[in-house]
Amino acid sequence: MIKSTFIKSIFVFCAVVAFMSCEEKKTERVLNFPKTDLALAPIIPKPVKVIATNDGFALDHLTAIYTSENEIGFTEVGEFLSDKIKSKTNLIVPVNATEIPEQEGIIYINKADSTDLKGAEAYQLYITKDSILLNANTAEGAFRGVQTLRQIIPETSTDTLATYPIWTIPTGKIIDSPIFEYRGTMLDVARHFFSVEDVKKYIDLLAYYKYNVLHLHLSDDQGWRIEIKSWPKLTEIGGSTEVGGESGGFYTQEDYKEIVAYAAMHHITIVPEIDMPGHTNAASVSYPILNGNGKTPKLYEGMKVGFSTFDTRKDTVYSFIDDVVREISELTPGPYFHIGGDESHVTKKKDYIYFVEKVEKIVHKYGKRMIGWDEVATANISSSSISQFWASKENADMAVEKNMKVIMSPAKKAYLDMKYDSLSPLGLTWSGFIPVDTAYVWKPEAYEGIPLKNILGIEAPLWSETISTIEELEYLAFPRAIGYAELGWTTEENRDWENYKTRLAAQAPFLDRMDVKYYPSPLIDWEKSKFTYSEITKD
Numbered sequence: 121m122i123k124s125t126f127i128k129s130i131f132v133f134c135a136v137v138a139f140m141s142c143e144e145k146k147t148e149r150v151l152n153f154p155k156t157d158l159a160l161a162p163i164i165p166k167p168v169k170v171i172a173t174n175d176g177f178a179l180d181h182l183t184a185i186y187t188s189e190n191e192i193g194f195t196e197v198g199e200f201l202s203d204k205i206k207s208k209t210n211l212i213v214p215v216n217a218t219e220i221p222e223q224e225g226i227i228y229i230n231k232a233d234s235t236d237l238k239g240a241e242a243y244q245l246y247i248t249k250d251s252i253l254l255n256a257n258t259a260e261g262a263f264r265g266v267q268t269l270r271q272i273i274p275e276t277s278t279d280t281l282a283t284y285p286i287w288t289i290p291t292g293k294i295i296d297s298p299i300f301e302y303r304g305t306m307l308d309v310a311r312h313f314f315s316v317e318d319v320k321k322y323i324d325l326l327a328y329y330k331y332n333v334l335h336l337h338l339s340d341d342q343g344w345r346i347e348i349k350s351w352p353k354l355t356e357i358g359g360s361t362e363v364g365g366e367s368g369g370f371y372t373q374e375d376y377k378e379i380v381a382y383a384a385m386h387h388i389t390i391v392p393e394i395d396m397p398g399h400t401n402a403a404s405v406s407y408p409i410l411n412g413n414g415k416t417p418k419l420y421e422g423m424k425v426g427f428s429t430f431d432t433r434k435d436t437v438y439s440f441i442d443d444v445v446r447e448i449s450e451l452t453p454g455p456y457f458h459i460g461g462d463e464s465h466v467t468k469k470k471d472y473i474y475f476v477e478k479v480e481k482i483v484h485k486y487g488k489r490m491i492g493w494d495e496v497a498t499a500n501i502s503s504s505s506i507s508q509f510w511a512s513k514e515n516a517d518m519a520v521e522k523n524m525k526v527i528m529s530p531a532k533k534a535y536l537d538m539k540y541d542s543l544s545p546l547g548l549t550w551s552g553f554i555p556v557d558t559a560y561v562w563k564p565e566a567y568e569g570i571p572l573k574n575i576l577g578i579e580a581p582l583w584s585e586t587i588s589t590i591e592e593l594e595y596l597a598f599p600r601a602i603g604y605a606e607l608g609w610t611t612e613e614n615r616d617w618e619n620y621k622t623r624l625a626a627q628a629p630f631l632d633r634m635d636v637k638y639y640p641s642p643l644i645d646w647e648k649s650k651f652t653y654s655e656i657t658k659d
């Protein structure tokens with residue numbers, strides 16, 4: 121007993137000495153930091169306010185994370201940060217550990233009720249030389265703040281003198297919140313199918329740039345991609361094809377749940393889309409009773425649009441849609457259901473309107489808010505429904521007249537599937553080339569006269585006629601998707617192409633580390649701008 125107390129005291133003594141000597145070293149090293157400048161850190165999207173205090177916080181093996189443990193989701197946000205620090209630096213940063221003594225180098229992630237924080241996604245970061253305080257009203261806000269923190273951790277360690285590595289985080293204060301509540305991108309998994317793993321990788325990248333919506337285009341003429349238990353042939357038959365004769369594929373309901381859960385962990389809402397009454401060939405081949413174009417439907421692997429339609433006057437069509445909307449809504453915690461509604465060129469106008477109005481009621485029955493491509497505003501629908509402006513200002517104006525919200529996705533500016541220029545090996549050209557500057561230099565908040573109060577946000581769609589692998593997806597999405605993230609988050613007065621260009625160039629090491637095959641646009645000076653500590657250091 122005495123012996124064990126003695127051993128314990130020796131152990132505690134040694135631990136204290138070891139701890140003090142670390143502390144001493146650390147303080148010395150903190151004093152030795154060169155001046156930093158947080159205001160030069162290449163954060164995307166650019167925050168509302170950044171105030172630099174020119175010192176350094178040492179992220180090292182002594183750092184620990186503490187979170188508001190009793191607040192929903194905060195611990196998970198802390199664990200997410202720890203995990204990302206591990207993959208960037210190899211440091212193991214404990215979360216809410218009880219055995220660690222009070223020390224310098226703590227990252228606190230706190231629920232705060234400050235009225236300075238505007239909205240659920242707002243956050244404040246106070247970085248001093250001995251602590252980082254991340255304040256947010258919600259776990260979602262904390263999660264957005266964590267992305268900023270990840271972006272200001274240098275790619276490589278910054279202390280060459282020390283016996284252990286340090287990643288120097290520039291000190292200062294960041295106050296931040298987004299301009300739009302809906303900041304999305306869409307992935308067309310119908311023209312070509314993308315696996316759960318591919319979608320997860322895309323989510324990882326979107327989350328880093330503070331996206332909060334991923335819209336999945338789950339059905340089209342060339343493929344039906346989600347298991348519907350009450351209509352099994354949809355995936356058996358309709359899921360078997362892709363554009364160009366490739367092999368198709370679909371998500372089981374378990375797969376879809378996995379995507380939804382992974383997105384939720386990244387504070388991203390999944391918006392499912394079943395495109396109808398046009399773009400329905402794959403459904404009609406599976407169940408010909410649904411078909412309304414007077415022909416015998418056959419599996420289709422081409423790229424033309426506008427030839428298919430449901431029979432809008434058949435009760436069976438609406439029982440089918442009821443089952444589909446019910447099954448998908450049950451698996452989808454987010455508030456939205458997208459009914460497509462675009463390019464129904466062979467549906468009579470009056471049938472189209474009748475159809476959209478009936479389907480809106482089904483969407484409401486299952487507790488969801490309807491989104492449709494801009495054509496849906498030609499029907500008499502509720503102001504709670506949302507129009508996605510992709511092509512027609514006239515349709516978008518009709519939505520505004522109905523007091524609906526509008527999502528800005530103009531094909532000329534926001535389509536990720538357009539070629540960058542005439543040399544692009546992938547992509548389409550029908551709405552023009554979209555180089556990286558054209559994608560960035562426009563104003564979703566003042567586009568074609570849509571009043572700001574009607575704009576829910578921005579979404580950049582990626583149609584997949586010309587892409588079938590994750591590398592090809594990455595080539596079209598990056599770097600343009602990074603710019604759309606800024607358009608959705610950052611105020612107009614804080615956006616500037618010349619400034620953005622240098623911050624974009626500094627994303628190269630992150631994109632390389634994530635193995636993203638981005639398009640190295642010649643408009644961007646990629647080589648020069650590897651984000652190193654020296655570049656955010658100023659004497």
Ligand code: TNX
Pocket residue numbers: 425462463493510535537548583584585
């Ligand atoms: C138009 S955008 C479509 C899609 C195509 C896309 C190709 C929209 C609502 N419909 O069916 O895939 O162009 O860019």
